[in-house]
Amino acid sequence: MASTDPIKVGLLCSKTGTTSLLEMSQWRGSVQAIEEINERGGINGRELIAVHYDPASNPAAFRDLAERLILKDGVRVIFGGYTSTSRKAMLPVVEKYNRLLVYSQQYEGFEYSDNIIYSGASPNQNGVQLADFMTETFGARVYMIGSRYVYPYECNRTMQELLLQHPEGAILGERYLSLEARREQFTEVVADMRKKAPDWIFSTVIGKTVPYLYEAYMEAGFDPTRMPIASLNTSETEILAMRKGAGSGHFTAAPYFQSVDTPENHAALVRHQARFGPAQPLDMNWESAYYQMHMFATAFEVAGSDEISAIMPQLLGAEFAAPQGRVRIDPVNHHMALYPRVGRANVDGQFSVLRESKFAVPPDPYMTRQTLGDWVTKLSTREY
Amino acid sequence: MNSRRDSVQRSLTGSILNRNLRVLVLHPQDDDGLTLTSHLRRVGFNVETRWPPAGVLSDNVDLVFRALLPEERAPKDEWLGPDAPTLISVVAFENPTFIDQAIKMGSDGIITTPIRASGLLATIVMALRHAKQARQSAQRIASLEQKLLDNQQLREAKAILMLMHNFSEPDAYEMLRAQAMAKRVTVDDICRSVIQAGAVLQLHARIRSADSGSID
Secondary structure, X not given: OOOOOXXXXXXXXXXXXXXXXXXXXXXXXXXXXXXXXXXXXXEOOEOEEEEEEOOOOOHHHHHHHHHHHHHOOOOOEEEEOOOHHHHHHHHHHHHHOOOEEEEOOOOOOOOOOOOEEEXXXXXXXXXXXXXXXXXXXXXXXXXXXXXXXXXXXXXXXXXXXXXXXXXXXXXXXXXXXOOOOOHHHHHHHHHHHHHHOOOEEEEEOOHHHHHHHHHHXXXXXXXXXXXXXXXXXXXXXXXHHOOOOOOOOOEEEEOOOOOOOOHHHHHXXXXXXXXXXXXXXXXXXXXXXXXXXXXHHHHHHHHOOOOHHHHHHHHOOOEEEEXXXXXXXXXXXXXXXXXXXXXXXXXXXXXXXXXXXXXXXXXXXXXXXXXXXXXXXXXXXOOO | XXXXXXXXXXXXXXXXXXXXOEEEEEOOOOHHHHHHHHHHHHHOOEEEEEOOOOOOOOOOOOEEEEEEOOOOOOOOXXXXXXXXXXXXXXXXXXXXXXXXXXXXXXXXXXXXXXXXXXXXXXXXXXXXXXXXXXXXXXXXXXXXXXXXXXXXXXXXXXHHHHHHHOOOHHHHHHHHHHHHHHHOOOHHHHHHHHHHHHXXXXXXXXXXXXHXXXXX
């Protein structure tokens, strides 16, 4: 292959289906990074281009399209996947052909593959901080509502273990609705919340049904200053999809919000608004896809190839000045050191950051070193 | 050559494999289901497959593979229970949620998808062996518990006879044994009758206190 040939990477971001809203955020993050890389002259003078397919939020399509990217398009690195189910569908494919998958979504942890970089938050980088903040502020009697698949189950189990370390900790309800659930089903769950009267609601509702929960809550006339919803995934993008004001006053823990105050974030926001319009918000999905593409390009420049054996050593341990702060790929577990933050949504659909780590918190995807309010969390929130 | 073979202990794994195992695979017919069934057949087991897992099992199944789907929260198959065959759960996510679920179902082993041929045989052998040991241990504990109970009754019955008739302990035992022989029942049955009679005659309290050493 000539040294001027373009470099192709695969993008699997759904344009349709239950999680398309968030996967299009990932797509914008990847595309913005690719355009920035090409504007500064590409990778070692070679243009970076993306082969994008739409898996329509369907795990089987993720698997088939990953195989197609590898076999038909000759792609060596694939970026994509929102649900754990879609990641799991691609895992055997990239392992079989020994290719690299960059999964940029926060997820429930408990996985490792030689062929995957997990660049979103691990549960110790959002769940622990959320539990800490919410129990301190509102209490530890919690109602759990989630989508019916592996991420919410495991995420709730982790949250439950953290809450039950608290003397008053209690799970007052645990409900799961389909990713395709109807709006009325949330009205029914919200009625149950009124009966149980928890201190707060932990939502692992995913994708297009997220607005249904917040809107049902608003219709019920609940007060977010007394019984708020807290989540690890409700971002600016979901809030934009809600009726105005429905997200306001609720909490999310994530390493990134559009409101993060760093020079890198301000610069990226300006370019994003120029490219995708001022109404289009940034979110955690955009950010992780964005920095991950840049980190790939930097690693490729050094390795001279995206053959996994050549590029992986360059990725492991790599650092990057991301919009959220300086992030690092952990060379042992392939997850990332990130900056946990807790934000409260305001009326404009943006988050006011209430707490943030001063230092990057190393990933602990198997949650073997976590207790509520332990020194890891304390250290990460010091000076706030 | 024969002498060498005799001196070698029989392989535990070999003896498990030689039993012509009947394996039931409760797994969707996807890539993992096919990898699993074709490897089990390759090894030489009798393999049956079924999905969905509803229904009862035929009597002679030795080993069941059961897929735990992420959408299923707490599977409760009809055939699960203390007398169920050895069970290996197949999970898609190797996290505490699914591992706990497999444990709650009574699994003797867990394998994770994507299924690979390598590692399967070792898991099967260990699961069968542990399940067999657990069953044998449970039976042994049950019989020891029964023995303990019988012993206790024998002691009580002897004490009643010793008190009533001023027998020595060997004489009391001899009387119980002779009664059992004559009535063609077990010594334990006679003991139970003596204890019942003792209760009617309200000898119990006195024996208990004598037994524990406090004399009134």
